[in-house]
Amino acid sequence: MPDAVDRPAEPSRPPTIRSVAERAGVSKSLVSLVLRGSPQVRPEKRRAVLRAMKELGYRPNVAARSLSERRTRTVGVLLNDLRNPWFVELLDGLTTMLRANGLHVLLGDGYLSRRIGEDLTRTFVDLRVDGIVAVGTLPDPSALAEVADRTPTVVAGAREPALPRVDIAAGDDGLGARTATEHLIDLGHRSVAHIGGRGLAGELRRGGYEEAMRAHGLADAVRVEPSDGTEEGGYRAAVRLLGGRERPTAIFAYNDIACVGALTAAAELGFEVPRDLSLVGHDNTYLARLRHLWLTTVDNAGYDVGHQAARSLLERIADPGRPAEVHLSTPVLEVRGTTAPPR
């Protein structure tokens, strides 16, 4: 038989369900059943199929499966900024849980893609992801709202946006702030100030601080300096607090970064921490764990939050219609080197 000239020279395609079937002497449908772990396959046939798979080195084709199953076993994770170490912690809990349930994770940094003019939310929808997790406060919540009733969605690490069928998993900011403030009060501080932050988390932490103060009869000593949650912002707020007449003996800062700024300000103004001034941060980022800083801080259980977000998403995928739920993880105080009783 004279073989045709321009044959594409047999690139030996990877084995498919049919090659496996042929080798095992069964039909492709049976192979498919084995693949999906159906209980109604006779043990000997199952063994034969499994052996054939192994011999051929068979690996299922994900694209084909998604096409016919109409789902991708993939969830999209929308980050607002990978540079924030807290989110990385959360991501750890999130992906661990999702992977354990057989889902792939597609990561997208919203900040990055917005810069190159791409709407990541749309991309995820195009990819037909089975679910979406929005991590942190997103720059453009409207896109999320639009997509949330077509695709199961949860928000992790933030309390907004609050949408009809979108679950929320976050740390209990109010409780964390209360714990931090009470730690300072318990040490004997009466004049405790707060460096505030932005957004809903900022409000909640501020609220927790004020609540703790009031509960201990210190309503009159409440003092809040706003900041933007950056090192620079924390620095400036601390300078304002420490430069005036009535100096606080302790400061609870919105987050670790602002707290580091406050630490710098204290050093520059000649205050020794914790002898002259106690400082508490929030988030227990790896900054706080540097020996050189060694901040007392509130651990807001990022791993837990991620875990819970994953759990919520799995439940929502199973039952997309159920009402939205809010899960708050309990933060834990981490006492290190920046707090002590007042002089």
Added chain:
Amino acid sequence: MPDAVDRPAEPSRPPTIRSVAERAGVSKSLVSLVLRGSPQVRPEKRRAVLRAMKELGYRPNVAARSLSERRTRTVGVLLNDLRNPWFVELLDGLTTMLRANGLHVLLGDGYLSRRIGEDLTRTFVDLRVDGIVAVGTLPDPSALAEVADRTPTVVAGAREPALPRVDIAAGDDGLGARTATEHLIDLGHRSVAHIGGRGLAGELRRGGYEEAMRAHGLADAVRVEPSDGTEEGGYRAAVRLLGGRERPTAIFAYNDIACVGALTAAAELGFEVPRDLSLVGHDNTYLARLRHLWLTTVDNAGYDVGHQAARSLLERIADPGRPAEVHLSTPVLEVRGTTAPPR
């Protein structure tokens, strides 16, 4: 309107290429041609098709396309640790470039998945990614070797493993170390020590340091304390260096984290930086940029490295057979607050 809420109802599947064809009054093949931007479609038909797509809100089905095209337009990125801020920088450059070329990016943290017993490399192969980028030194290079001749692969941010058809994009570690050391020598330091790090990068940086010392006739003053590149490791190495008889007046540390450790050690031992001791780190992570630390350090151009890695991958996808290339980006010294002339 009585809100009867969640009916399964609405069987209206998303529009396909055929619904578009029907609406535009053409065949599905023509729609496919328009979709792929073929030049051989008459303008009026093209317009009709585009209008129909818009009216129906058509979005192509990625799974179907990959199945028939036999490629996914997706690349897998294998990270060894998301917690390392340097990689995030690199990732930024990498994903920006890849997205701009129409490729999706699947992120996988090798550290995470290994913990849950998943071989991420295999997962990527199963997903039929069009390419793989390994970022940083991987824990298990053998898996990569195995996969590299089936799937286009590049290594970014590390110099190993060196494999037959795998391109490498990294910072020029030797040059960076030389620059840092020369900066110290130029300031007048004669006794410059080095806190070493692990792996090939560790060797290269150490080599650059020694080379610079030799070039300035300081071969006898070479002194290297090994470390594991952590804060703790940097701390211990610095204690050893500063505790002995012949104390150096300057230290070049393997990376910023170890440098922070050295900073702590210096403070504890009563050395004021930079008056009594100059310190230089490496990587210009955001640690170095904290005002409270303000490290002089070497910026190893993470964004550039990522960019180049993406470029290499695109070229390798286009021509998988070509020989491996190595691209080194030029690091830049970032002078901040931890270096000064010796007393």
Added chain:
DNA sequence: GACCGTTTTTGGACCGGTCCAAACGACGTC
């Protein structure tokens, strides 16, 4: 051995695109 109810197994129609050979239509030429 015929009959019936359960397992098991199987063929074939999808899923929504791409690709290619063949069909079509308009036009110029003999």
Added chain:
DNA sequence: GACGTCGTTTGGACCGGTCCAAAAACGGTC
């Protein structure tokens, strides 16, 4: 008017799985 050419358009066979109704195999009864 038949014929060839070239630029467009089209039908149908893939891609590699899932799913389901129907067929086959099996076991027990009468």
